Amino acid sequence: MVRNTTLGSRTFDIANIAILGLLLISCLYPLWYTFCVSISDKSAANAGLVTIYPIGFSLTPYKEIINDRLFFNAFWISIQRTVLGTSFSLLMTVLMAYPLARPKKDFKMRNTFMWILVFCMLFNGGLIPWYLTIQNYHLINTIWALVLGGGVPVFDVILIMNFFRNLPKELNEAAVVDGAGPWSILFRVYIPCSIPVLAAVALFLSVYHWNEFFSGLVLMNTSDKYPLQTYIQQLVVNIPVGTNLTPEQYKKLSELSNRTLNSAKVFIAMVPMLIVYPFLQRYFVSGIMLGAVKE
């Protein structure tokens, strides 16, 4: 690029570096703040004295968490749900994407199925019918409600389908000439050719399962069945739904919350995401682009 060294241009460069630096801090500071509150002295944290560094030092919240059976239980449910849910959805997705990637002359019903899928993606019955259906299947209070809930992510099916369609046709033809059937073409040719895309989709599915709290809240009746996000949500949003709340009462409620302990829990809940994040980063650029650009 051309070096432009006028005064105006250099001022712009410095201002630009500063603006982006501020944005960078705005994204890091909240995480740092949470960590600081979690290890600060309890009274200092509750009085709101913590700003940019911990005040006092105490590991009490972390010790309390180690003895919190419900927290670890919720953590474990989240792990199970993420592993099972991601594998299930990924398998469904790949199995649907391959036949739908066939041209219409090879698979006559392709467009019919495609329309059903797109309709299911764009329209839904809403919260109450969804809840009553799951209840009818007797899945309430089981981990399967959480695992199957993610089910078939139609958007990902379309994404992988588009990727399959852009693979060279010769791959398919050569395999057919060699006598391979659809299953071996899918598992021995197409899947090995699509590992990076499948990894990206798997990572996004697992982020979804790890972060999702709502089905845990609605479909689980007891707190020992909650996934981690629902567990945390319950600690923080404990404001009564009554309509006559006054600002004074709201202030009282915020005084009651145990800020150091809650911050410690939130911080631990973030750790798995922070660990996966560097791996995610390799994939999400290609992931988002796949969704955006088509032939």
Add this chain to the structure above:
Amino acid sequence: MMRKLGHQKHYYLMLLPGMVWLVMFSIVPMFGILMAFQNYNPGAGLFKSQWVGLDNFKYMFQLNDSKTVITNTFIIAVGKIVLNLLIPLIFAILLNEIRSMRYKKLVQTVVYLPHFLSWVILSTIVIGIFGYYGVVNTVAGMFGFDSKLFMADSGIFRQLLIGTDVWKEFGYNSIIYLAALTGINLNLYEAAAIDGANRWQLIRHVTLPALTTTVVLLGVLSLGNVLNAGFDQVYNLYNPLVYSTGDILDTWVYRLGLQNLQYSLATAAGLFKSVISFVLIFISYRLAYRYADYTVF
């Protein structure tokens, strides 16, 4: 040819598990929509409940809540759509002007992060920062201001929702613009610079035109979101004190249906949202196809 037709039954077999799932978890619930036209009684079920025509809808629109909720949903969603298009655009352009590759990479890595954290986590942090004993009040106190209950102030709640949402997503949303920017031929900048263009003119006449198609396409595709104000975020941040400006369709449906057990009314409100969103998405896809040659499948 025979062999190819023989493949078809395998194709059906591959689609089978996914289709079973779609029927069970997506299509069967769609029949539940009928509840919106009934006075649904869980004991009697869908077949024996009394039919009431459009009464639920009439009742819903008579409620003051429905007007508040629809207005709030619309304002919050449109605010988010517009700012989530523009702020990432500005950010991408600024980032594109950074010359140090390492600084660029560092900024990118950090600003993408909030997108991957859930609203449960982030709202705890937001409440920690804007709450009565949060940093904002602490710092304001140092300058002699009184502490305020930001989270319970209906006057600023929408701004808070839109602001924090933009903060969470601006980095991630900029990825698509940055990808479009890598497609610019660097010779264009050089030629323009030789012709005497300054920094601002380079941005205005080379960088921006490369992004217009993307902005327009994203804008059109977000049309389907004008009733999606973001349940996860609102649910985790709101409280009864800010219902007047912060309660949205999705949270209202949740409270009506699963807390007050008014199944029919909640289904009607949900259906109202689903139908409008469906029509808008359909229109947006047609527009995107006609003007940008974009197809979903």
